[in-house]
Amino acid sequence: MASRLYQWIDQRLKLKPLEQTLLNEPIPGGASWNYVFGSATLFLFCLQALTGMFLMLYYVPATDHAYDTVQYIQQEVWGGWFVRGLHHWGASAVMVAIGLHMLQVFFDGAYKRPREMMWIVGVGLLALMLGFGFTGYLLPWDQNAYWATQVGINMVGAVPFVGDLIVRVLRGGETLGALTLSRFFAIHVAFLPAIIVFGIMLHIFILRRVGPAGPHDEHRAKQGSETFYPRQVYMDAVVMSGAFLLVAALAIMVEFPLADKADPSDHSFVPVPEWYFLFHYQLLKYAPGALGSLATWLLPTLFFTGLLLLPFLDRNTERRPSSRPVMLGVGLGFLVIVFTLLGISLQHLYAIPKQDPSLARGIALVEQFKCQTCHRIHGDGANIAPDLSYVADRRPDRNWHLQHFKDPPSVSPGSFMPKFPLNDQQRNDLTNYMLTLKSG
Amino acid sequence: MEEGLSTPVGNRRSFFVKTTLFLSSLIGISLAIPLLGYVISPALGRRNQDWVSLGKADQLPVDEPQALDYTRTEKDGWQKSQVTKGTWAVKRPDGQITVFSPICPHLGCGYRWNQKDRLFKCPCHGSIYDIEGSVKAGPAPRPLDTLPSKVENGELYVMYQEFKSGLSKKVEL
Numbered sequence: 313m314a315s316r317l318y319q320w321i322d323q324r325l326k327l328k329p330l331e332q333t334l335l336n337e338p339i340p341g342g343a344s345w346n347y348v349f350g351s352a353t354l355f356l357f358c359l360q361a362l363t364g365m366f367l368m369l370y371y372v373p374a375t376d377h378a379y380d381t382v383q384y385i386q387q388e389v390w391g392g393w394f395v396r397g398l399h400h401w402g403a404s405a406v407m408v409a410i411g412l413h414m415l416q417v418f419f420d421g422a423y424k425r426p427r428e429m430m431w432i433v434g435v436g437l438l439a440l441m442l443g444f445g446f447t448g449y450l451l452p453w454d455q456n457a458y459w460a461t462q463v464g465i466n467m468v469g470a471v472p473f474v475g476d477l478i479v480r481v482l483r484g485g486e487t488l489g490a491l492t493l494s495r496f497f498a499i500h501v502a503f504l505p506a507i508i509v510f511g512i513m514l515h516i517f518i519l520r521r522v523g524p525a526g527p528h529d530e531h532r533a534k535q536g537s538e539t540f541y542p543r544q545v546y547m548d549a550v551v552m553s554g555a556f557l558l559v560a561a562l563a564i565m566v567e568f569p570l571a572d573k574a575d576p577s578d579h580s581f582v583p584v585p586e587w588y589f590l591f592h593y594q595l596l597k598y599a600p601g602a603l604g605s606l607a608t609w610l611l612p613t614l615f616f617t618g619l620l621l622l623p624f625l626d627r628n629t630e631r632r633p634s635s636r637p638v639m640l641g642v643g644l645g646f647l648v649i650v651f652t653l654l655g656i657s658l659q660h661l662y663a664i665p666k667q668d669p670s671l672a673r674g675i676a677l678v679e680q681f682k683c684q685t686c687h688r689i690h691g692d693g694a695n696i697a698p699d700l701s702y703v704a705d706r707r708p709d710r711n712w713h714l715q716h717f718k719d720p721p722s723v724s725p726g727s728f729m730p731k732f733p734l735n736d737q738q739r740n741d742l743t744n745y746m747l748t749l750k751s752g
Numbered sequence: 753m754e755e756g757l758s759t760p761v762g763n764r765r766s767f768f769v770k771t772t773l774f775l776s777s778l779i780g781i782s783l784a785i786p787l788l789g790y791v792i793s794p795a796l797g798r799r800n801q802d803w804v805s806l807g808k809a810d811q812l813p814v815d816e817p818q819a820l821d822y823t824r825t826e827k828d829g830w831q832k833s834q835v836t837k838g839t840w841a842v843k844r845p846d847g848q849i850t851v852f853s854p855i856c857p858h859l860g861c862g863y864r865w866n867q868k869d870r871l872f873k874c875p876c877h878g879s880i881y882d883i884e885g886s887v888k889a890g891p892a893p894r895p896l897d898t899l900p901s902k903v904e905n906g907e908l909y910v911m912y913q914e915f916k917s918g919l920s921k922k923v924e925l
Contacts, residue, residue, distance in 0.1 A: 359783075362787075366787055366790055366791070369791065370829070372830075380830045380831070384829065388830075389793055389794060390789045390793030391786035391787070391793070392790060394786050394790075395786060395787065395790050536756035536757070536758060537757050538757070538759060538760075539757060541759075542759075542760060542765055542768035542769050542772065543760055543768050545768070545772055546768035546771055546772045549771065549775040549776055550771070550775065553775040553778060553779060556779050560782065
C-alpha cells in the first residue's frame with residue numbers, strides 16, 4: 313500500500329534521483345560510529361523544537377502568569393511533567409551532543425581545508441544554541457530563572473562602551489521585568505528558531521557540497537566508500553534511540569521542580585546557572601577586581617574568536633592526531649581547565665553537609681511552630697520578621713539563640729516574637745538549625 | 753553505483769533497514785502517546801462542582817422569590833478567578849426550597865421576578881413563568897431550570913449548573 317502510494321507520487325514528482333542523492337551519499341572509508349554525533353545533535357534539536365511547541369500550548373509569557381502556567385503544565389496537564397522534563401533534559405543533552413560532535417571534528421582535523429566554512433557555521437550554531445539555553449532559562453519565571461538571568465545580563469554589562477546599552481536592550485528597559493520576559497520568549501521561540509533553521513540547512517548544504525571528511529587514517533580511507541543508507545543511517549538511529557531513552561529516563565526519574573515564583577525583592581536567593589555555563593561562573597570567582605570584567609566578557613569573546621579562526625590559525629594540513637601534538641595539546645588543555653572548573657563548581661553546589669538528627673528535629677520544629685508565618689528562609693515564608701536565610705552570619709553565638717528562644721525581648725528589645733512553649737532540647741535543636749544558616 | 757562505492761546487501765541490508773524502522777517507530781510512539789494525552793487531557797476535564805452556601809435557609813421569606821448571589825473561586829485552566837453567580841431561591845409555604853438557575857431556558861437572558869403580577873418575566877422575548885417555574889406565556893420551550901440544592905445545619909447549599917437553551921428538555925452543558 314505504502315509502496316504503491318510512493319510509486320504514484322514518484323511517477324509525478326520523479327523522486328528517484330532525489331532519493332539517490334539523499335541515501336547514496338558516499339561515506340569515505342565506510343560507515344562509522346564516529347560520525348553519529350552530528351545526527352544525534354540534529355535529532356535532539358528536533359526533539360527540543362517538538363517539545364517546545366507543545367509547551368507553548370499552555371505557557372503564557374507574562375510575569376503575572378508565566379509561573380502559574382508552568383506550574384499548571386508540571387502538575388495538572390496529563391503528561392505535562394514529562395514533556396517539560398524532556399525539554400529540560402533535552403537542552404542539556406543537545407549541549408553534550410554538540411560538545412562530542414565538536415570534539416570528534418577537532419580530533420579528526422575535519423575542520424581543515426576544504427571544510428573551513430562548515431566549521432565556522434558550526435561555531436555560529438553553537439552560539440545560537442547557547443542563546444536558546446540562556447533565553448529559555450528565564451521563561452519559567454521562578455527565583456532561579458530571575459536571578460540567574462539577572463547575573464547573566466549583568467555580565468554583558470562589563471563589555472566596555474556598549475555594555476550598558478546592550479544590557480538595556482536585553483532587558484527592554486532599566487530593570488528585568490515584563491518586557492524582558494516577553495522579548496526573551498520571542499527570541500527563544502521565534503527569532504532564534506528562524507535563524508538556526510537556516511544555519512542548520514547551510515551546515516548540511518556545505519557538508520553535501522564538500523563531502524564528509526572521512527577517516528584521518530589514510531589506510532582506512534583507501535578502502536573505498538560506502539553508501540550513507542542503510543548502515544550509517546542504522547548507526548545514527550541506534551544512537552538517536554539511545555539519546556532519546558536517556559533523556560526520557562532523566563525526565564521520568566529526576567524531578568526538576570520549580571523554585572519559588574520570582575521575587576525581585578528577595579536578595580537572599582543564590583541562583584545557579586545551567587551546568588554548561590557553570591565553568592565560566594566558577595572562573596569568575598578567581599578573577600578579582602579589574603581582572604573580573606575581563607574574565608566576564610573578554611575570555612568568552614577570545615574563545616569564540618579563536619574557535620571561528622581555528623581553521624586559519626592551524627596551518628598544519630596534516631589530519632592525523634599523531635602529527636598535530638600542539639593543536640591536540642591546546643584542545644586537551646582547554647578541556648582540562650573547563651572540566652576542573654566544572655568539577656569544583658559542582659562540588660561547591662552539591663556538597664551535601666551531613667545532617668545530624670538534632671538538625672532534622674530543628675527543621676521539623678520550624679515546620680511545627682510555623683516560623684515561616686513571619687520569617688523567611690531561602691525564599692520560603694513571609695517577610696514580616698527578619699529573614700533567617702543567613703542568620704548565623706549575624707548571630708553566631710549559641711547562647712544568644714538559646715536565650716532568644718527562651719525569652720525573645722530579653723536579647724532583642726522590642727521584639728514581637730512570641731514566647732513559644734519550648735523545652736530545653738527543642739531550644740537546643742532549633743539553635744543547632746539556626747547556626748547552620750550561614751552563607752560560607 | 754559509482755566506482756569504489758559499496759553498500760550492504762541481502763540479510764545484512766535488511767537487518768539495518770528493519771532495525772532503523774523499528775527504532776524510529778519506537779521513538780515516534782513513545783513521543784506520540786504522551787504528547788497526544790498532553791494535548792487532549794484538559795479538553796476532557798469536567799468543571800469541578802461543589803456545593804456552595806447561599807446563606808441561612810430560615811431567613812428566606814415564604815412565597816417571595818429572592819435573588820441570591822454567591823462568589824467562588826473558579827479555575828479556568830491555569831487561571832483562577834473570583835466569579836459571582838446569581839440564583840433565584842423560592843421558599844414554599846410547606847418549607848420546601850427550590851433554587852432556579854437565573855438563565856431563561858428560551859435563549860439565555862436573565863429573567864426577573866415581577867412582584868406586582870407575582871410572575872417571573874423575561875425581558876428579552878417575553879417568556880413568563882409562575883412561582884413554581886412553569887411556563888405561563890411566551891416562547892419558552894420548558895419550565896425554569898432547577899438547580900440541585902440542599903439544607904444542611906440551617907444553611908442552604910446549591911450546586912451551580914448551566915443548561916443548553918432552546919431545548920424542550922433540560923440538558924446540562
